[in-house]
Amino acid sequence: MKDNLKSPGVHSRLASEEVDIQAPMDGYQRIDKFDPEAVKRLSAHYTQVLKEIGEDPTREGLLKTPERVAKSMQFLTHGYEVDPAGILKSAMFSEEYSQMVLVKDIEVYSLCEHHMLPFFGKAHVAYIPDGHIVGLSKIPRVVDAFARRLQVQERLTNEIRDCIQETLKPLGVAVVIEASHLCMQMRGIQKQNSVTTTSAFTGIFLKDHRTREEFIKLIASKLH
Secondary structure, three states: OOHHHHOOOOOOOOOOOOOEEEOOOEEEOEEEEEEEHHHHHHHHHHHHHHOOOOOOOOOOOHHHHHHHHHHHHHHHHHHHHHOOHHHHOOOOOOOOOOOOOOEEEEEEEEEEEEOOOEEEEEEEEEEEOOOOOOOOOOHHHHHHHOOOOOHHHHHHHHHHHHHHHHOOOOOEEEEEEEEHHHHHHHOOOOOOOEEEEEEEEEHHHOOOHHHHHHHHHHHHOOOO
């Protein structure tokens, strides 16, 4: 497994946890965990950022903004704390099924590492088993584990592919991501309708054009 599947040198931000418990709504209670020391350090930086852009961090609407942003950044980058290969290994099963398994329209939310602005869209992930399958929910979890980091879409696509190939060892893996990048839409070139598509394949998806074409046809179809 490649070293980048769990970034080295990243200290666990959950060693000392602060827990935010949101009031139940419709029977659902959300619990968020944060490192209070990291929140404190980040908040100080965001307070300074507010000053540098000409704002008054002491006014009512901004009093808690540095803390909120600090917690938001911890959530948006919590993928550094997750082992994607471990996610797959936790639900691998022996099975003789040997046709394509496709999970499509997986929501993707990430941060561009160049401008730290969001990019978002959908991922389509398929593999052809070779003696083992994986719990279906684990594939979106792997996507999230890599997406919740500072990323570029090209690397994100490859990391998902490589993790599944190296851990599950299937006959082939196919990944396509379609995403809109706010760094292109709300700044810079400001092209509001632009969508970026990236793809990555291994094994039979590379060697057999019929298998690759079946994958492309399936992700383009509206069977559901």
